[in-house]
Amino acid sequence: MTIKVPIDHEEHQTSVFDEEKKELILDGFVAPDMNTFGHSFRDYDADSERKRSVEQFYKLSHIYQTYEFVQRMRKEYGSLNRVEMSIWECCELLNEFVDESDPDLDEPQIEHLLQTAEAIRRDYPDEDWLHLTGLIHDLGKVLLHPSFGALPQWAVVGDTFPVGCRFDESNIHYKYFKDNPDFNNQKYNTEFGVYTEGCGLNNVLMSWGHDDYMYLVAKENKTTLPDAALFIIRYHSFYPLHKAGAYKYFMNEKDHEGLKWLQVFNKYDLYSKSKVRIDVEKVKPYYISLINKVNIYHS
Numbered sequence: 001m002t003i004k005v006p007i008d009h010e011e012h013q014t015s016v017f018d019e020e021k022k023e024l025i026l027d028g029f030v031a032p033d034m035n036t037f038g039h040s041f042r043d044y045d046a047d048s049e050r051k052r053s054v055e056q057f058y059k060l061s062h063i064y065q066t067y068e069f070v071q072r073m074r075k076e077y078g079s080l081n082r083v084e085m086s087i088w089e090c091c092e093l094l095n096e097f098v099d100e101s102d103p104d105l106d107e108p109q110i111e112h113l114l115q116t117a118e119a120i121r122r123d124y125p126d127e128d129w130l131h132l133t134g135l136i137h138d139l140g141k142v143l144l145h146p147s148f149g150a151l152p153q154w155a156v157v158g159d160t161f162p163v164g165c166r167f168d169e170s171n172i173h174y175k176y177f178k179d180n181p182d183f184n185n186q187k188y189n190t191e192f193g194v195y196t197e198g199c200g201l202n203n204v205l206m207s208w209g210h211d212d213y214m215y216l217v218a219k220e221n222k223t224t225l226p227d228a229a230l231f232i233i234r235y236h237s238f239y240p241l242h243k244a245g246a247y248k249y250f251m252n253e254k255d256h257e258g259l260k261w262l263q264v265f266n267k268y269d270l271y272s273k274s275k276v277r278i279d280v281e282k283v284k285p286y287y288i289s290l291i292n293k294v295n296i297y298h299s
């Protein structure tokens with residue numbers, strides 16, 4: 001099982017790491033000020049029916065995501081011994097799922113994948129590796145499907161956070177961590193917990209979900225996607241870090257490079273969420289052509 005990406009990412013990497021170009025693109029990005037429900041994006045307090053279900057979601061996630069749970073899931077799912085599936089098959093599988101943690105979108109997930117990828121494609125027409133990253137970044141949500149174990153939503157979606165160290169207050173609905181068994185465990189409740197300063201995010205266990213799972217799948221399949229793509233896939237839900245700047249003391253130099261890309265990506269991931277449906281059949285040939293450049297099996 002190999003993923004071959006004959007996309008010249010080396011070249012893209014240098015061109016987009018070009019500070020001047022990046023500034024231009026960041027400056028040119030106009031974020032909508034309202035989501036599809038008439039609230040600002042990522043407003044977890046706006047009173048609505050959806051707010052209540054999202055909060056309920058975070059309650060469960062914060063109580064059950066413990067250091068021990070993550071270790072167990074990583075081991076179990078890291079063996080990738082369940083199903084083999086092509087990228088497009090996975091996209092289609094996500095047609096039946098709505099992400100219960102998301103206050104900004106209640107469309108099937110395939111819409112979100114295409115909305116993200118298409119938004120990136122508009123602003124970065126030449127960065128085909130980034131289009132592909134947009135398309136696959138949330139594919140790990142297949143964990144919700146029976147063939148991948150039918151995990152509950154709290155073990156698949158939502159913002160992620162490190163386990164094994166103190167939960168930062170910038171986490172959404174922080175208060176529910178108080179019922180997490182690790183909250184009062186002295187091994188896990190100090191600033192650095194079981195880690196050391198500057199140890200690198202690769203050494204920090206993150207709450208279990210679609211980010212880390214998709215990273216493991218890509219890695220195990222020996223992906224040739226650039227490091228920036230892997231960083232995006234692995235940490236795009238880590239809002240406490242990329243939005244609030246928490247936990248930065250664990251980062252090493254390589255993480256700082258990845259973070260630059262993640263911050264570009266995040267705008268498209270977040271602000272492309274809308275009711276405007278993508279014509280799947282129309283864009284499918286382009287994405288199939290990208291997928292055909294790689295050979296990924298998802299298990």
Ligand SMILES: O[C@H]1[C@H](O)[C@@H](O)[C@H](O)[C@@H](O)[C@H]1O
Nearest residue numbers: 099101102157158159236237
């Ligand atoms: O609700 C959303 C959703 O689950 C996304 O896929 C994830 O990346 C975000 O971090 C989360 O807030």
Ligand SMILES: [Fe+2]
Nearest residue numbers: 137138236237
């Ligand atoms: Fe995600």
Ligand SMILES: [Fe+2]
Nearest residue numbers: 112137138269
């Ligand atoms: Fe996403």
